[in-house]
Amino acid sequence: MKYHVKFGEEDTMPFELTELEGGGFELRDGEGRKYTVDAVRLPGGASSILVDGRSHRVVARGEGSDIDVQTERESVRVRVETDRERAVRRTRRQSSSESGPRSVVSQMAGIVVRVLVEPGAPVNVGDPLLVVEAMKMENEVRSTANGTVTKVHVEPKQTVSVGEQLVTVDAAEASS
Amino acid sequence: MFRKILVANRGEIAVRIIRACRELGIPSVAVFSEADREALHVQLADEAYCIGPPSPPESYLKIPAYLELAQSIGVDGVHPGYGFLAENAEFAGACESAGVRFIGPSSRAIAAMGDKLEARRGAERLGVPLIPGTLGESLSAEEIDAQARSIGFPVMLKAVGGGGGKGMRIVERAEDVRSAFETATSEARTAFGNGEVYLEKCLTSARHVEVQIARDSHGNSVHFYERECSVQRRHQKLIEEAPAAISGDLRDRMTEAALRIADGIEYESLGTVEFLVAGDDFYFLEMNTRLQVEHPVTEMITGIDLVKLQIAIAAGQPLGIEQDAIPMLGHAVEARICAEDPQADFFPSTGEVSSLHLPGGSGVRVDTDLRVGYAVTLYYDPLVAKVVAHAETRTAALDKMSAALRELQIAGIRTTRDVLRRVVEDDEFRNDGYDTSYLARFLARDADTTDDESRRLTAIAAVLESHRAHRRDGLSLGASDGGAAVETESAWIREGRSRAMRGSFGS
Numbered sequence: 001m002k003y004h005v006k007f008g009e010e011d012t013m014p015f016e017l018t019e020l021e022g023g024g025f026e027l028r029d030g031e032g033r034k035y036t037v038d039a040v041r042l043p044g045g046a047s048s049i050l051v052d053g054r055s056h057r058v059v060a061r062g063e064g065s066d067i068d069v070q071t072e073r074e075s076v077r078v079r080v081e082t083d084r085e086r087a088v089r090r091t092r093r094q095s096s097s098e099s100g101p102r103s104v105v106s107q108m109a110g111i112v113v114r115v116l117v118e119p120g121a122p123v124n125v126g127d128p129l130l131v132v133e134a135m136k137m138e139n140e141v142r143s144t145a146n147g148t149v150t151k152v153h154v155e156p157k158q159t160v161s162v163g164e165q166l167v168t169v170d171a172a173e174a175s176s
Numbered sequence: 177m178f179r180k181i182l183v184a185n186r187g188e189i190a191v192r193i194i195r196a197c198r199e200l201g202i203p204s205v206a207v208f209s210e211a212d213r214e215a216l217h218v219q220l221a222d223e224a225y226c227i228g229p230p231s232p233p234e235s236y237l238k239i240p241a242y243l244e245l246a247q248s249i250g251v252d253g254v255h256p257g258y259g260f261l262a263e264n265a266e267f268a269g270a271c272e273s274a275g276v277r278f279i280g281p282s283s284r285a286i287a288a289m290g291d292k293l294e295a296r297r298g299a300e301r302l303g304v305p306l307i308p309g310t311l312g313e314s315l316s317a318e319e320i321d322a323q324a325r326s327i328g329f330p331v332m333l334k335a336v337g338g339g340g341g342k343g344m345r346i347v348e349r350a351e352d353v354r355s356a357f358e359t360a361t362s363e364a365r366t367a368f369g370n371g372e373v374y375l376e377k378c379l380t381s382a383r384h385v386e387v388q389i390a391r392d393s394h395g396n397s398v399h400f401y402e403r404e405c406s407v408q409r410r411h412q413k414l415i416e417e418a419p420a421a422i423s424g425d426l427r428d429r430m431t432e433a434a435l436r437i438a439d440g441i442e443y444e445s446l447g448t449v450e451f452l453v454a455g456d457d458f459y460f461l462e463m464n465t466r467l468q469v470e471h472p473v474t475e476m477i478t479g480i481d482l483v484k485l486q487i488a489i490a491a492g493q494p495l496g497i498e499q500d501a502i503p504m505l506g507h508a509v510e511a512r513i514c515a516e517d518p519q520a521d522f523f524p525s526t527g528e529v530s531s532l533h534l535p536g537g538s539g540v541r542v543d544t545d546l547r548v549g550y551a552v553t554l555y556y557d558p559l560v561a562k563v564v565a566h567a568e569t570r571t572a573a574l575d576k577m578s579a580a581l582r583e584l585q586i587a588g589i590r591t592t593r594d595v596l597r598r599v600v601e602d603d604e605f606r607n608d609g610y611d612t613s614y615l616a617r618f619l620a621r622d623a624d625t626t627d628d629e630s631r632r633l634t635a636i637a638a639v640l641e642s643h644r645a646h647r648r649d650g651l652s653l654g655a656s657d658g659g660a661a662v663e664t665e666s667a668w669i670r671e672g673r674s675r676a677m678r679g680s681f682g683s
Contacts, residue, residue, distance in 0.1 A: 003642055005635040013635045017643055025643075027636060039640050044548060045531030046585060049637060056633055059531045059587035060641035067638045072582040073630045075594055080642035108523040109554045113362065131359070134524040134554045136342060137410075138363050162526070 004086055006079040102145040104167045106160045110134030114156060117167065121149045129167045132160065147171040177491050178202050178253040181279070182246050183217065184267075185257030186236060188543045188562060189467070190217035193255045196483040205251055207242070209235035211553055216545035223249065230555045236260045239267050246276045253490060255279040259557060262466040263290050279490040281445040281465045288441055289463040292336050293374050299460040302440045304433045307452060307459045309376035317357045320375055324353050327377050333357060335364030336372040341411030343367055346378055379454050383611045384408065384461075385420045386450040387434035388474045390485055391443045396495045399431040400474045400482070401504050406612045407599065409522065414592065414615065415599060416470035416510045417570070418477050421609060422453065430458050437463060446471075446486040469512070469559065472541060476508035476566035506566060507573040509600065511581060513544075513561040515552040517590035518619075526552050530588035535580035539566040539573075542584075552589050560591065574600045598622060 005013045016028040024038045038050040049056045059070040065079050081089065110132040117129050128140040129149070151168040154160055182205040183193045190206060194217055197204035206221035211230035218224040225245055228235035235241075237260055246254060254271050256262040262280065269283035280286070289295045293311060300306055309331075310323055324331045324347060333356055335343030343364030345356040357373065365371035383406045391397035404420035405413045422430075434449035437460075448468050450461040471482050480502065489495070516522040529550040534542045544561035552560065563584060565576035581597040599605050602618060626634075 001643060001646075003639045005638050007631065007635075013632075015635065015639045017639055025640070027639065029632070035636065037636060037640070041644075044533075045587060046533060047637070047640070049633075049640070051633065051636060056637075057533070057585065058633070058637040059585055060637040061530060061587060062638075062641050062645055065642070067641050068587065069634045069637050069641075070585055070587050071630065071633055071637065073594070073597075074626050074634060075590065076634060078634065078638045080638045082646070107520050109526050110524070111554075113366075133366065135556065135558045136367055137524075138359060138366075139523065 002083050004081050004083075006081070007076070100171060101150060102147070102169050102171050103165045104129060104141065104144055104169060106132060106141065106162060106164045106166055108132065108134050108139070109161045110139070110159070112154050112156050112158045112160060112166075113138055115152055115154070117149045117152065119149050119151060123147065123149055123169060130154070141166060143167075143169055145169045145171040178277070178487070180205060180222075180249070180251045181253040181255055181487070182207070182242065182251040182276075183221065183255050183257065184236070184242050185255070185260055185262075186212055186215060186217060186545075187556065188545050188559070189257040189259075189469075190215075191220060191545045192543055193257060193483055194220045196481065196487065199481075200484060200487065202253075202487070205245075205249065207236070207245070209555075211551070211555060214549070216547065225249075230553065232260065232555060239264075239270055242267075243270055243274050243276070246271075247274060251276060253277045253279050253487070255487070256466070258466050258469055263464070265290055277490050279445075279487055280467075281443055281447065285441055285443050285445075286465045289465050290337060292334060292338065292462055295462055296374075296460070298441065299437060302436050304437060304460045305458065307376045307379065307461070310374045314372055315374065317354055320357055320373070321350075321353045323375050325350060327375065330378040330380065332376045332378040333360040333373050334376060335360065335368055335370070336374055337368035337370035338364055341408075343373065344411050379452055379459070381611045381613060382452040382454040383420070384413075384450065385422065385430065385453045385458070386448050386464075386468075387431050388446070388448055388468075388471070388482070389431075389434050389438050389443075390446050390482075390489065390495060391435075391438045392489045392495045393444045393492055394494045395439075395442075397435050397438050397443075398495060398497055398499045398502060399435055400478050400480065400502060402427065402430060403468075403470055403473055405470065406610055407605075407615050408612055409615050409619070413470065414512055414514075414596060416473050417573075418473040418508050419504060420453075421570075423456070426453070426456060426458065433458070433460070445489055446482055469562070470510050472543060472562060472564045473508040473510045476539075476541070476564060477505050478502055479505065506568045507570040508564060508566040509570075509573045509577045510562055510564045511577060511596040511600070512559055512592070513563060513584070513586070513596070514558040514592045515560050515589045516558050516592055518592055518595040519590075522592075524554060524558050525590035526554055527589040528552070529586060531585060532587070533583065533585040534561075535563065535583035537580075539576055540564070540580050541566070542580075546586065560586070560589075571606070574606060595619075595622065 001017045003015045014030045018026045027035045035051050040048045046059045049058050061068050065081050067080050068077050113131040113133045115130045123143040124146045127143045130141050131138050147169045150170045153165045180203045181197050183190045194204045203222040206217045206224040207227045208218050209230045227241045261267040265283040265287035268278040268286050271278040330348045333345045343360050345360045347353050347356045360373050361371040385402050387402050388400040402420050404417045407415040448464040451458040515525045517525045532548050541564040563580050565573050567573040567576050577600045
């Protein structure tokens, strides 16, 4: 089985996984290095992983291709895809870097305290759009695009969740 | 001593106080919101009662609910913890008039120090040095604006009724005064029910050092040295240490000033006097009339249980400790594990803890109420655990903290674990001395420090998890994935293999 592990936007590491007779795995990375791996899922969700005898305690949990991994050193979300999954995604992928309506979504669950912009307002990347309160702290939500506000989807005192659309900015009108 | 103590709080601090009650043999009463039925403090207390819906104003901040409960079940002491009603003079006063002892100072002392302007004026009267700033009340945006220009930028806007970084804003430029005034006022109104703000000159390259004191109802007072709390982000402390790297002379002057304030207002409880230290000078910031989040570092170096002491003082007992008998042994560090995502500008992270491992061993203390299934909501403080390390020297304590944070695992929510570990391993933090500007500087240069080996382990773990999920979901490992061999194998071999997988890496 071939898997591609993607860190952030650019870095992809390919791995070829082979199940070994009698348990365990052999993994081969993109440069041909081989690792003998033994993995045990522990009660409580963590795993003990032995990579060529080196012992690691790791928590890895996934939803679809996105997998959250926590080692001693880092806690990161990576994307893991098989060859086929990668091909499917590539054909579906749309260019998202062009001009056009762009949604600013909430990074956190909270309550809208103030809305600082109105439809028609010109904004630049980094401009505060509204203030969301979570855990008693007020946090400014900033524009991720240069352009014009076309719609404000929320109002003060409204509860918002992670990923919820807050403001639409049309990036076409100020692309210079 | 008390017959029964009600703990008017939740989370790790409720657990901390209930543990002290258990040691003292005093029955304890927990309260919980509808969101906290499964919480650890409920399990450890002798009695537990639901006091309302998850939202704090409807539960943990509801003064009448506490008083009613206290009187109906024979409670004679209320411990407020920190946050919520800990520095609420009205609550302390209501307890006093209901004949229930508030385990903290008098409502009068809370009010005197809770009003930050009155506290400034009080410190000035007692001859304790102050940061240049305003001493007047109810300043309008115009007055604040004018004062800021005359003091000189940067300035700090602070809530008169505030604390803990809420309602506090640094203003660098004259044109930002108005918007900062509005944000600070609004945040202060939400958090403290009082939108008034005052102004102080913002001392850059200063350190935040606080003195722990205790004073009993017989007029005896002692200090427990100081804590260094300069690792802050947006005025929220992330890492605290005891002792601070200050000269013996400065320590003497600061602890003396702290006790002068405590004696001057006839304070009766545990308290903390916060100072800014710039060079060899120090300035009064404020007095916190409560048990502090970071009290464990002081407990580690002195060997004294501050919560039990606080309860004894409230019961009217004399301190029973001489200043000379309070040791300062080794060095202690505390790291605050918060449910915040450092990769997303420390935005609060909500979710459910799916896997948990806490560090332990000699000199490691973890104050937490975390457990698997623990839901982090947006209702409460993001602090979910305090990891404390104590060793003979600062270097050894930081090494111990680094090892403890590597051992700590909390999955399901984003936390500050990794960034805190990188701070305690950072050369500048370890060797060069630091001030309140350190963390911003560190975060700006804290690039991706992960090495190839660490990255490879993460990738291998992710591949194994993905493979496990594919096997579990029984997805066809089709020919285009190079899985033809698997498909053509006999069912017997496949069955044998999947059984082997279940054994070694099964669900």
